[in-house]
Amino acid sequence: MANLQEPNFSALQEFLSSRPHITQATPSSPSYASLRSSYIINDAIQPALIVRPQSTDDVAELISIVTANSIPFTIRSGGHDMFNRSFANGAVTIDMRDIAYVKVDKESQSARIGGGILIQDLVAQLDKEGLVTATGTIPVVGYVGWATHGGYGILSPNYGLGADQIQGAKVVNAQGEIIDADEKLLKGIRGGGGTFGVIVELTIKVYPLERALGGLILYQSEDIVSTIKQFNDGYRALSTQGEGLPPALGAHQAVINSSTGRAFGLLFLWSSSDIETGKIWLDKMLSLAPVAMHTVTTTTLAEWLKVIGTVVPQQCYGPILTANLRNLTPEVVDVIATHAQQMHSDPSVMFGIHELKGPATTQGGHPDSVFAERSAHFMLEILPTVMSPENLDAAVKWGTAFHEALLKTNADNLLPTLYLPFVSPEALDIRQVYQEQYDALVQLKREYDPKNVFKFALAQI
Template sequence: MVPPPDVSALKAHLRPEQILTSATEFEALITPWNGAITHRPAVVVRCETVTDVQAVVAFAGSQGIPLSVRGRGHDWAGRALRDGGITIDLAALNSVRVDPVTRQAVVGGGTSIGELLSATGEHGLVAVTGTVASVGVVGLATGGGYGPLSGRYGLAADNLTGADVVLADGSLVTADDDLLWALRGGGGNFGVVVSARFDVHRVPSIVAGTVMYPLTQAAQVLSRLRETEFPDELYVLSAFLSGPDGTPLLLVSATWCGDAATGLAEDGPVHALARLGTPVMAEVAEQSLAGSAAAMSAGFPYGRHVDLRTRSVPEVSDEIVDVLTEHFARVPSPLSTVALHAFGGAAARVAPDATAFGLRTPHRLIEMISLWPDASRSAENRRWTADLDEALRPFALPGGYANLLGPGATDQIPFSFGANATRLRSIKEKYDPRGVFTAIPLP
């Protein structure tokens, strides 16, 4: 057994109640999103200020103690919790300041998507984020950030305009050109992002469409989707999921961020998604993006067991649809889902070397999310995810979405940043030569 670190030196900088050394204490406060994660830190420090973060980073470095950073703890691989080390919990650094004139938002490192969208929504603005309100903004954006506004405004990373970062020696810097480039897709591998600045956009409301089709119509519906040209304002997410009675279904979900009247029109692009087949349910309504993200978050609560794989494909071909349909027909848990994220529009018009995020050609990100309530059927669910991942491998592009790659994705990690890998490793060596920070996998 490794003895717990002596944290007495930290008590000169922080209040005792900020330093948690009891598993009983911190497990009640920092439940990982993935309940299957078993590794636990020796110490959790609940940082409330940037100075707190600097003190913990400097202390961990001086003692040679492994360090991890937890924004909202949503990483499915559990990298927010460093087994036997010190975890910096940023949840209290969740401030949001919105300037409606310059259309900029400044967020603390522990801010969630829901908190950012609620704050921007008060001004009739939106930020480019993902779809689940409980996910941390900084973790999402620094790793890329697919989302419902990406076709019109690019990835979340493309909207990241500045950052304040605590480096491995405890110093605080404002990201320069190199470091900001790396943070826009290279993840939290260079320091602790304690503050980030984002462009935000005037979209007072969105039009959301939710259409459910029987699994037997998946081939027809996805074929017709593949043949349809969509404007940048329309984001379409498809997903295989189970209905309330466990029946496998195909979801076609739309987010329209253009003129609301066009989005609501019966002959408009959102209602057209209900005419791809014979739906079992179809709803179209105007709402806030914050409300949409909150509803999605309810379906992905903290504490369930999670196994996740991802593959990027040029298009959802008939062969891929056959694989997805066949595998989902025998999914072991009704909580599991396979999501097909669209990537195109403005996000695909960014030069590949403009940010660390390297895959800029139009594609579909296939996200395989196995969810189950407890450890009783873990082997069966993990086997299903691995089998589906292997079946999709022959159709996939090299690499994958690094924000979602686990440490076992050894065939994807070397190619996950494309031609940007060499520059990214050089910046890593410059800012963190001792490898203190390990977030999403670097090649």
């Protein structure tokens, strides 16, 4: 009888030899480098084996084998995690990306999706049906990982967070059983991700939208400090006038290193078929600061995502830093503008702002989710990521100074919560992430995974 305290990889290899349809690669395999490749380059983390199941049954059998033989494993649903938590040294990576189907039910306005589908592929499939759902802005992010850990995005003001789209889930649990998540487990999945099992399928809400208005606006940035302050003065005024900004308006501020230099811009998306009203709001956004150029046109979400994807590098080195703030006060905007001016020139260095409001906030009521931060707020992401590793130290120094300056602004404007996907394992305080939902998460973990089989999940309890 095998010693279950020591990993028994031979049992897994015997299983895989009888399942030739499951792609596998060891570090010596020709395909290993491409299968291991991910957004953040970190060659120090090398899984012992990468496997790509083709079905829910494959996943269930794999979980049964690795748990029975004490083999450590991680789950990869996309591979865009900023800290390479899809991998662990000496472990097996179960790469879900071949389980990527989309099955639409227009009558119930829902879709069943495979646990490894990427945002770009989900959006493209829904587009064929004249449908959309809330998504992130980076095309190659895995949808399931994005949605189940919260899921900020440019469509959140209209439809809510990614977690709010989840109506059902099929999970492979710690015993290797395929189960349909009940409401109790669904609450944990909405914010807790794969803490309790492998999410092999989600059922999500979808919405009719054949045409949208979207693109990228770049403002004149020779004096980027003045431009950012002018834009935010105007944006703040629009937000507080009358009924405020409409839900269909998605406006994501960003600072990038463009081909013509450092630039302040706006990812613009009007998610309503009322294109004429969208053009009115486009004109308002264009009037907030002098415009250098824009690509905004009548489009689809799929086409918009392709345009935005051209701004993001395929791979880079480096971390991410984040902070949640109630408002973009003049004090905060001054910090943003100052550090935007000082931003490192590597093409991969970026800064962006997500705005959470509308149906995702407390006013909408979300007792069925463990995602903690439901007040209206801005989530800032500082990306000292670089294409050239020799630039990494300087970029991280810039990002760290930026982050520290934000944390020194008015304490009453800072929220205590952090966004789990953007927190490094070294800095992670799981209580700070989940706040009043922490105890509920712990109770669910005790019930569904008491032996901590899924110990490499992002929410490590």
